[in-house]
Structures are given as structure tokens and as C-alpha cells.
Amino acid sequence: MKFVLITLITAVSFASVAQKNVAEKIDIDLMQSKLEWTGKKLGGEHYGNIQLSSGHLTFSKNKLVGGTFEMDMASINCVDITDAKSNKRLVDHLKSEDFFSVERFPKSTFIITKAESKSATEYLVTGDLTIKGKANPITFTAKINTMSNQTIAEATLVFDRSKYDVKFGSQxxxxxxxxxxxxxxxxxxxxxVLRSE
Structure with missing residues (x-):
């Protein structure tokens, strides 16, 4: 009887440890999350937003281990041009075959392939960025902070559009x-912004 009890306790303990080590996938709050873009030209720049259509981050032992997010390329806008006609002209151009070919490639994605912890809140993240059906690896620094039961991941990354067949005005x-x-x-x-339980 004593042996059975010890065996049962041991099994429960192992199960508890295993449960803690299971990777946890947390969905992104699409209403609060955002993505801002900035494109530069000779003598100026334009910037705007792209809506996220889905995404999640995966944690194990409270450390980032994976994740992905999807961008709705049809939602791309420009916020620095105040004239409505000029604004529409640029946005339509960005959606055209000269740039992101949105009709043929409505979604872009980023998938984490490696997350290396640098500190309690900082990670060196590597992943595959897919635009216009072309995937290329990209590495950047991300910060993840939790305050008032809300976890927020933030990063600035730079990609070379020429690697994605975005040719307009490219040297x-x-x-x-x-x-x-x-x-x-x-x-x-x-x-x-990750969805809280």
C-alpha cells in the first residue's frame, strides 16, 4: 500500500512538472495590436499601417520559443499624406503590381524559427518573412514586457523589399x-498585445 502511494505521488509530481513544461500558445489581440511601416525615398518618406489578421506567440517556462503573425495587405494605408486624392494614389500604387501585388498576394506572414533570450525582457528573434509568396530569413531584437496582467511584445525590423520582387524605383x-x-x-x-485569460 505504501509503495502504491509513493508511486502515485511520484507520478503526480512528474505530471505536474510536465504540465509546466508544455508550450503555451497565446493569441494576439487584433484590436489592440498594430503594425506601422515606413518607406523612404530620395528626399522624403511615407508611413502608415497594416492590420494584422491573425497571430500568436508561444512560450515555454515563461520564455518565448515561437510564434507567427499574418498581415492583411489589403488594409495597407498611408497616414502622412493629408490630401485625399494624393493619399489614394499612393495607396493604390502600393497595392499594385509595382509594389505588393495585393490582389494576387493578399496576405504576408512572419514565422519565428528561433528566439534567443538576451535578458529577462529582450530576445534576438529570427524568422521567415513571406511577402508576395517569397520567404526570406530576418533577425531583429524584440522586447516582451508584462504589466497589469497584460503582455506586450514590441520590435522594429527592417526588410529589403528587393528580395521580395518589389522592384519599383529600386536601384x-x-x-x-x-x-x-x-x-x-x-x-x-x-x-x-497578447490576449489575457
Missing amino acids: SFFENLGDKLVYDDVDMTVKL
Whole structure:
């Protein structure tokens, strides 16, 4: 009887430890999360937002181990141009075949392949960014903080649009662009607010 009791306690203890080690997937709060983009050209820049359509982060032992988020490319907008016609002209151009070919590729995704803890709140994140059906690895620093039972992950990453066949105004594809030059690097600032239980 004593042996059975000890065996039972041991089994429960192992089960408890195993439960704590199970990876936990937490969905992103799409209403509170946001993604901002900035594109630069010779003599200026434009910036705006892209809505997230889904996503989650995965934790094990309270450490980030994985995750993904999906971007709705049809939602891309510009917030720095105040004239309605000029604003629409730029947004339509961004959605066209010159840039992100939104009709053919309505979604872009990022999938974490590695998350290396640098401190209690900072990670070096590597993952695959897919735009226009082309996937390329990208690495950046992310910070994750929990305050008042709300966990927020924030990062700024830079991707080279020429690697995704976004050719318009790119010196990677064209010469002698002059003042028509649009730089290849695009900045994305991401704020992921995780859904609380």
C-alpha cells in the first residue's frame, strides 16, 4: 500500500512538472495590436499601417520559443499624406503590381524559427518573412514586457523589399533613377498585445 502511494505521488509530481513544461500558445489581440511601416525615398518618406489578421506567440517556462503573425495587405494605408486624392494614389500604387501585388498576394506572414533570450525582457528573434509568396530569413531584437496582467511584445525590423520582387524605383533593378529613387529598406514597427485569460 505504501509503495502504491509513493508511486502515485511520484507520478503526480512528474505530471505536474510536465504540465509546466508544455508550450503555451497565446493569441494576439487584433484590436489592440498594430503594425506601422515606413518607406523612404530620395528626399522624403511615407508611413502608415497594416492590420494584422491573425497571430500568436508561444512560450515555454515563461520564455518565448515561437510564434507567427499574418498581415492583411489589403488594409495597407498611408497616414502622412493629408490630401485625399494624393493619399489614394499612393495607396493604390502600393497595392499594385509595382509594389505588393495585393490582389494576387493578399496576405504576408512572419514565422519565428528561433528566439534567443538576451535578458529577462529582450530576445534576438529570427524568422521567415513571406511577402508576395517569397520567404526570406530576418533577425531583429524584440522586447516582451508584462504589466497589469497584460503582455506586450514590441520590435522594429527592417526588410529589403528587393528580395521580395518589389522592384519599383529600386536601384537593385534599375540605374540612373535620380529623384525617382525609392530605397530598398522598409521599416516595420510591430506591437503585439497578447490576449489575457
